[in-house]
Structures are given as C-alpha cells and as structure tokens.
Amino acid sequence: MTNLRIPGPTPCPDEVLKEMSRQMINHRGPEFARILNDATDKLKQLFMTKNDVFLLTGSGTGGLEAAVVNTLSPGDKVLSVSIGVFGDRFAAIARQFGAEVIPLCFEWGKSANIDEIRQALKKESSIKAVMVTHNETSTGVTNDLAKISSAVKEYDKLFLVDAISSLGSIELPVDEWHCDITITGSQKGWMVPPGLVMVAVSEAAWKANAEAKMPRFYWDFAKAKSYLEKGQTPWTPAVSIVFALSVALDMMLKEELPNIIARHVRMAEKTRNGVKALGLGLFAEEGYASNTVTSIAASDGLDIKELLRILREEHQTILGGGQQHLAGKIFRIGHLGWVTEEDIDNVLKALKVALPQAGFRSKK
Ligand SMILES: *Cc1c(COP(=O)(O)O)cnc(C)c1O
Numbered sequence: 001m002t003n004l005r006i007p008g009p010t011p012c013p014d015e016v017l018k019e020m021s022r023q024m025i026n027h028r029g030p031e032f033a034r035i036l037n038d039a040t041d042k043l044k045q046l047f048m049t050k051n052d053v054f055l056l057t058g059s060g061t062g063g064l065e066a067a068v069v070n071t072l073s074p075g076d077k078v079l080s081v082s083i084g085v086f087g088d089r090f091a092a093i094a095r096q097f098g099a100e101v102i103p104l105c106f107e108w109g110k111s112a113n114i115d116e117i118r119q120a121l122k123k124e125s126s127i128k129a130v131m132v133t134h135n136e137t138s139t140g141v142t143n144d145l146a147k148i149s150s151a152v153k154e155y156d157k158l159f160l161v162d163a164i165s166s167l168g169s170i171e172l173p174v175d176e177w178h179c180d181i182t183i184t185g186s187q188k189g190w191m192v193p194p195g196l197v198m199v200a201v202s203e204a205a206w207k208a209n210a211e212a213k214m215p216r217f218y219w220d221f222a223k224a225k226s227y228l229e230k231g232q233t234p235w236t237p238a239v240s241i242v243f244a245l246s247v248a249l250d251m252m253l254k255e256e257l258p259n260i261i262a263r264h265v266r267m268a269e270k271t272r273n274g275v276k277a278l279g280l281g282l283f284a285e286e287g288y289a290s291n292t293v294t295s296i297a298a299s300d301g302l303d304i305k306e307l308l309r310i311l312r313e314e315h316q317t318i319l320g321g322g323q324q325h326l327a328g329k330i331f332r333i334g335h336l337g338w339v340t341e342e343d344i345d346n347v348l349k350a351l352k353v354a355l356p357q358a359g360f361r362s363k364k
Contacts, residue, residue: 003346006320007137007165007293007334009187009194012244013251016191019243027239033231035246040228042249043198046257047182048173052201054224055245057238060164060185063197064090065097066219067131067160067181071205073213074098076128079120079157081112081148085138085323090131090162097214102127108139108326109295111288114147121155129158129180129208135166137188138323140284140295140332142170149177158208164188167198168252169264169292169336180205186241189264189292189336191248195241264291267335267344274348275333278355279362283330292336293320297329300361304331307358315350 004011025031036055043053056066068090072078077100080091087105095101104120106112112132121127130152135142145161152159161179163172169189174182180202187194201209201221209221223234252260268291272282275296283295298304304321305328311317320332333347355362 001316003315003317003343003350005334005343005347006318007188007332007336008185010189010191010334010337010339012191012193013248013338015251016244016248019247020193020240022240022243024239027236028232030231032239032242035242036228036233037231039242039246039249042253046168046249046252047200049175049182049200051175051203052225052228054199054201054221054228055233055237055242056197056199056219056224057195057233057235057241058197059194060183060188060197061089061093062219063164063183063185063199064162065093066197066199066216066221067183068094068097068099069212069214069216069219070201070221071129071158071160071181071208071212072097072099073211075100077102077124077126079104079117079124079127079130081117081130081132081143082106083110083112083133083139083141083143084108084136086136086162086164087131087133090133090160094131109141109283110285111141112143112148114144114151117148118151118154121151121157127155127157129160131160131162133162134172135163135170135290135292137165137290137293138326140290140293141288142166142290143288145172146177149179153178158204165292165336169260170290171261174200178202180208186245190245191251191338192244193241195238196245264336267339267341268292268294270341270344271333271335271347274344275351278348278351279360280355292334294333294335295330296333298331300363302355302360303358304328307331307354307360310354310357311350315354317347317350319347
C-alpha cells in the first residue's frame, strides 16, 4: 500500500472514504440541514470557538481569498507576516484585490519575530489587519501564534489567520487567541479529501465585514450566514465531502482534541529524531519545527529529486519536495491527520535504504 506522506492531501480512513459512496441527497432538504448543522457544531468544538463557523466548498486558497474580500476595502493597509510560500500567497491575494500590503518577510525556515511585528504595527498606525500563517507548510515552521496574537491585539488590529495545515492537529484555541478569521482545509489535518474550506468569523470580523468594499459574490460570508440559518449553503456544496467530514469529525471528537494534538507532537518528534539518527539535518529553526510537517535540508551529496523518485518507485512512499526556491534544497514529510507510528517507521525504513542510493554520505 502507498504511504502518502505529503502535507495534504492526506490519507483518509476507510470509514471516511465509504461515506463518499453514499447516494446524493437534496442539499436544500432536512437531511442535509441536519448533517450541516451537526458538522458546524462539531467544528466549533474543535476550533474552540463560540463564533460563526462556515463550511465553504473550495480549496484552502479560496478560504484565504474569502478572508480578504470579506473584511477589507481597496486601499486598506494590511501587514503581511510571511515566512514562506503560503504567507506570500495570502499577501498576493490581498494585493490583487487592491489592499495596500506592507510585507514583513522572514527568512524561509525561520519563524516570525514578534518584536519586528510590534515595531511594524507601531510605525504604521493606520494598518487595519494583520495576516499571518500559523503553520507554514512550505518550510515546516510553526509560528508562535499566541505571542503574535497578543502583539496584534495590543494594537487592536484585525487578525487574519491561515491555519490551513494546523487547525485540528496543532493547538489553536481560536477564541482564546483572538483570531478574527481562521481558515482551514479538509485535506490537511481533517482526514477528509480536498474540497471543503472551513472558516471561523469573529464579531470584530463581522463589524469589518459590514464596511468591507472588496468585490465578493461566491465567498460572501453574509450570504453564508443567512443560508446557514436555514441549514443550507448559498451554493451547491461538495455533498460527498460533507458526508466524509461528518464521519471524520465524529472520529476526532471520539479521540478528543488534546489526544489528537498530543499524537501529532509524538509523530513529529519521532520523525525528527528518526531523520536526525539517519544523519540528516532539519531545515526549520530549532524550537519552531512543525508538528504536522517535517522539512529536511539536503546535505552531504543528497540528490533530493533522485531520493523522491527512489522512494516513490521502489518503496511506494510519497514525500513532498521543496517549493519555489526551496526546490531541490529540502524535502518534506507530512504527518498530519490520519497517521500512526507505523507510518513514520515505514518512512524511516525506506529512507535508510534510499538515502545512500540518492548520493547521501552521512558523516555520522
Ligand atoms: C495547503 C495550504 C494552503 C493552500 O491550500 P489549497 O487547498 O491548496 O488551496 C494554504 N496555506 C497553507 C498553510 C497550506 O498548508
């Protein structure tokens, strides 16, 4: 069996996949309303929020666009805190819709520096919102979101959080950390196929929404809210993925959030220790390595393209490469959602064989 260990899409349990073969139902009927309302309640528990949560059909990037167009107007100043590909993407969306983006970029592999965020907010008092990536999937780094949040709230800014590859896997109490818009995607830690994006919207975000002038139609939160009151979504949702999510949420609530978070900590530690024991070096800054994806730097003759090919063709093990200027420089092991010790052991076993074949000469 293939060991798919990329940071999304992630493997899905059989119970979840089976739900996908259910017959279609009326998405404006009572049965769908029950499923949607139930899933929304369960998501609120896992987001640790009392605010609105919406299930939108699309990929994570659609959720990032939704966050921008629902809270901002053209010309609004936003501070974009970016530590990698996805932070840059969030900024690009805001720029595309006419926001005045103030970029605060950190070296890839590092986390965002809180003092620099504070200084940027102090320097430019007309900033309306701060955009940040909780877990930067492209570099395998998790920002200290609690600390960033306290800086953002000290200056009373709207806090837009890309939590696509962290929520449901890494600790993120949405209300306690004052996140105004929090976005996640079904294919990351939720054990569900791609197709749904889940967003939480705070009261402050609703206030911003009432004044936000950016064009929006498909992603309009006000429409999502009025339809949810009827147990519906404005547009036809990905019904099969909602079925799947419903089962996955039950599994998650049964495992319980603290246990899920602890399992991700264990899997990440096992992965980090395992790759270090093979003589490899981590790419992420010490202390900020992600618990959902481990990034490993190329060293000692390692040809990453060749390594990924050997793993794929000879070990049925699929790992992620580096994106943009990290292509060929790092590779990534996803360990989020449905993942066990055995999955990590199998990756490490395959690596042990494949590394020397891909040119790696460990100094250890
Ligand atoms: C995967 C991911 C995205 C993009 O999501 P898509 O579903 O591919 O559109 C954005 N941000 C982060 C942090 C991600 O991990």
